[in-house]
Amino acid sequence: MKIVVLGAGVIGVTTAYHLLRDGHEVTLIDRQPGPGLETSFANGGQVSASHATPWSNPSAPRQFLSWLGRADAPLAIHFGTDPALWRFLFRFLANCRAGPSKANAAMVLRLALYNRGLLADIRAQTGVEFAAEDRGILHLYRSEREMRRAMDAADHLRREGLEIEDLNAAACVALEPALEPRRSTLVGGLFSPGDLSGDAHAFTHGLAQYCADAGVQFELENPITRLAHSGGRITGVMTERGVITAERYVLALGSYSPLMLEPLGIRIPIYPAKGYSATVPIANAKGAPRISVTDDQHKIVIARLGDKLRIAGTAEFDGYNTDLDPRRARAALDAGAALFPDAMDLEGAEFWAGLRPLTPDGVPVIGRTPFSNLILNTGHGTLGWTLACASGRIAADLATDREPEHDISGLGMERF
Ligand SMILES: Cc1cc2nc3c(=O)[nH]c(=O)nc-3n(C[C@H](O)[C@H](O)[C@H](O)COP(=O)(O)OP(=O)(O)OC[C@H]3O[C@@H](n4cnc5c(N)ncnc54)[C@H](O)[C@@H]3O)c2cc1C
Incomplete structure (x- = not known):
């Protein structure tokens, strides 16, 4: 299946990696000249389930x-x-409040623990150094x-x-x-x-290189202006260099995600x-x-x-x-x-x-949208490096109609 991932931060790149491993044809679009040059560039470096609160x-x-x-x-x-x-x-x-805070911490922790095994697998499969x-x-x-x-x-x-x-x-x-x-x-x-701990940018860059070598297309220095849609489906990504189309789309634009979603009538906080x-x-x-x-x-x-x-x-x-x-x-x-x-x-x-x-609850937004071929993988706040491999796995599953092995209840936009 042809799938476009919007955003080449640590979240977009791990999503692309999982889609590639599953045998899909993947294009990544980013406005920067390389992957991981915005929030994923010089963060704290911790892959820390212990920060789940x-x-x-x-x-x-x-x-x-x-x-x-x-x-x-x-x-x-x-x-x-x-x-x-x-x-x-x-x-x-x-x-x-104590109740929501505890529930949110538990949800993030489960995702961070799921991430551990997936990160180990990626390291073993790609040899990426960070x-x-x-x-x-x-x-x-x-x-x-x-x-x-x-x-x-x-x-x-x-x-x-x-x-x-x-x-x-x-x-x-x-x-x-x-x-x-x-x-x-x-x-x-x-x-x-x-x-x-480790360098999130080195990881993102190294994994992107692995993906590029294996056939993932990178559309860099290409700002996305909007998403075109018709009949409840996304029909193309409008960029400064033209329209890019696919069967499925995964949006991983970090802090800029709500700005791209608002014209579609999707409001995420x-x-x-x-x-x-x-x-x-x-x-x-x-x-x-x-x-x-x-x-x-x-x-x-x-x-x-x-x-x-x-x-x-x-x-x-x-x-x-x-x-x-x-x-x-x-x-x-x-x-x-x-x-x-x-x-x-x-x-x-x-x-x-x-x-x-x-996000106000500290939980990322990973899930389906009212548009049948658009998946969200965003809102990772303080823990994007900690949760990237798990979030990418789940987003890749949802984009390709596979049942995620991880329980995704509470992660989607419907909670808002
Ligand atoms: C100071 C600091 C310390 C942190 N420490 C940690 C830590 O120790 N551990 C941890 O797990 N997390 C940490 N984080 C959080 C982590 O860095 C983020 O959650 C993570 O980088 C988010 O990744 P992302 O891919 O969603 O966003 P980004 O890395 O920002 O990627 C989004 C991409 O979308 C692209 N984009 C946006 N709009 C457009 C557009 N219109 N057209 C084309 N491209 C577009 C951008 O260029 C960017 O490359 C820290 C963050 C900060 C700021």
Whole structure:
């Protein structure tokens, strides 16, 4: 079957890979000159089932209020007149209640656990290299209160099938010796041994190359302007270089998905949540972590990518503005440097900003649409790298009328 995938981020490329393996004729369209150059470019690098608890959780409203007005806070909301932002925030608040938040966490966790086996298969089948560190992920806490709250959330994930260990400060340092200089500031941690880290862009690029070598067509530097439709079916993708047609279409345009869907009468509440990262050369290998770390107090993640460290975090709600605010970018870097002093050559830091395609419930949107030949694979928010292989598998199944082996209830757009 001829299938077009719209968007060559990590989500579009993994979808194309699964379709290729199933024997289909695949075309990928993207406006960038290469795959993975927007949000999938310099993210936190964590493939982390242990991050399944969504941002919309019971402690979020209190925490968000405490950050308002602080220039270096992990969160900034540019309250303006954008009705989409207000609609998003109301829905976000509704999902902060304990019941929905737990259900959403369980759904994301199941998808992340499904992802693990599929990512392992892709690595074995393609040999794609992405500076992977298969060492687990360590979440660090500096106050008893935060640690207790995290242990409660972890208990829920454990009951849903995640292996996660409670550690005291000494055990955290034993696991990751680069934490030794900060031992006295730590209360403890949670360690998820089945998680890993690696470079999402290298993965996306490498997998895209594999797909191209095996016959997937890439239409790069080709902005999509709209989707043409007739009689309840998509009839073509209108691009700046002409119309591209297929039997089936999978839309994986990240934060830009709602803009393409709105003219079709499909409204999905995805809002862009800007985040920052700094990629810094390692100056002292002994002082740099090998295990990917999450610093709960500063809301940053740190991953070792070969001879560099990636530090990522912060959330800024400012529409589609991708400008880099140097204070916020610097705040994330400083928090990372404080945790691993002398590990990095700070002068060599490269800063980046990207837009997480966030849904109010923290669950991606994977499923069918009112158009019989259009499938959605979008809205992966903070966890697109963690969920890409599973989401791509499910979208490929739906696009080709196969029953997904994973339970997809709750993932589709009908929940809105
Ligand atoms: C700071 C930060 C840290 C993060 N850390 C992590 C992490 O540690 N782990 C994790 O799992 N996730 C993380 N994420 C989230 C993750 O990066 C995203 O969920 C993921 O990259 C989304 O992938 P995507 O393919 O949906 O979107 P994208 O990568 O943005 O891909 C969408 C593609 O669509 C194309 N496109 C859009 N509109 C058009 C158009 N009109 N015409 C043609 N092409 C178009 C774009 O060019 C782009 O290539 C982080 C995100 C940020 C910002």
